[in-house]
Amino acid sequence: MTLNTLKRKERKGLPKFKYTIDPHMQDYSKEPFFVKKYESALQSLATRGTPDMRPAETIHTSL
Amino acid sequence: MHYFACMNLDTYHCSVNPATGFFEFYSEGPNGKIKKVVSYQQLQDDIYGMQRFNLCFGDWDEGSRCPNDASVTNNGDVLKVLATVAGTVITFTDKYPGCLIQAEGSTSSRTRLYQMKMKNYWEEIKGFFNVKGYFQGSWEVFRLDRNYEAFVVSRK
Numbered sequence: 001m002t003l004n005t006l007k008r009k010e011r012k013g014l015p016k017f018k019y020t021i022d023p024h025m026q027d028y029s030k031e032p033f034f035v036k037k038y039e040s041a042l043q044s045l046a047t048r049g050t051p052d053m054r055p056a057e058t059i060h061t062s063l
Numbered sequence: 064m065h066y067f068a069c070m071n072l073d074t075y076h077c078s079v080n081p082a083t084g085f086f087e088f089y090s091e092g093p094n095g096k097i098k099k100v101v102s103y104q105q106l107q108d109d110i111y112g113m114q115r116f117n118l119c120f121g122d123w124d125e126g127s128r129c130p131n132d133a134s135v136t137n138n139g140d141v142l143k144v145l146a147t148v149a150g151t152v153i154t155f156t157d158k159y160p161g162c163l164i165q166a167e168g169s170t171s172s173r174t175r176l177y178q179m180k181m182k183n184y185w186e187e188i189k190g191f192f193n194v195k196g197y198f199q200g201s202w203e204v205f206r207l208d209r210n211y212e213a214f215v216v217s218r219k
Contacts, residue, residue, distance in 0.1 A: 022080055025085060
């Protein structure tokens with residue numbers, strides 16, 4: 001298979017992104033901003049709930 | 064530069080800490096280099112057997128050591144920034160394929176901006192993601208003609 005054909009095949013699906021793994025990146029989870037965002041997200045969950053995103057064929061309903 | 068090949072968009076290169084799930088990248092433009100931090104916060108309890116995460120991101124101010132998601136960076140690269148964040152969604156859902164990701168702008172105008180960009184690339188997005196939006200008190204399958212308050216996405 002030529003290189004061009006391989007490249008065309010890759011582009012048909014979602015691209016794989018390259019990224020750098022940085023184990024020394026700071027942990028922002030305790031920063032007040034992210035703590036506040038987490039609390040807002042929980043509040044949003046409590047208010048709005050979560051939609052059922054399962055594929056239709058996996059949702060079983062009892063008759 | 065990394066190309067969002069199916070949508071012909073370029074993105075910034077990201078760093079990620081797998082232990083914490085944070086992504087970092089730098090926006091570059093007339094206002095210099097601005098660090099952006101993207102977070103996927105796991106929410107309590109799985110639902111329908113799917114882990115739930117909250118997506119949030121903002122500018123990290125090294126001076127105040129505090130992120131800010133309400134600022135307008137004005138680096139003229141909003142599309143590239145959003146494409147980069149979209150790239151992190153793909154990367155994250157590659158690792159957690161059965162998860163739900165919820166997202167909402169810090170302001171309603173931000174939410175509308177995200178929606179506008181989703182609309183522009185909807186034909187590509189819908190091929191890979193299920194998207195629902197919250198509209199007037201209930202969740203529904205994403206429609207192009209509505210202004211939603213929040214979104215939930217999952218990989219197909």
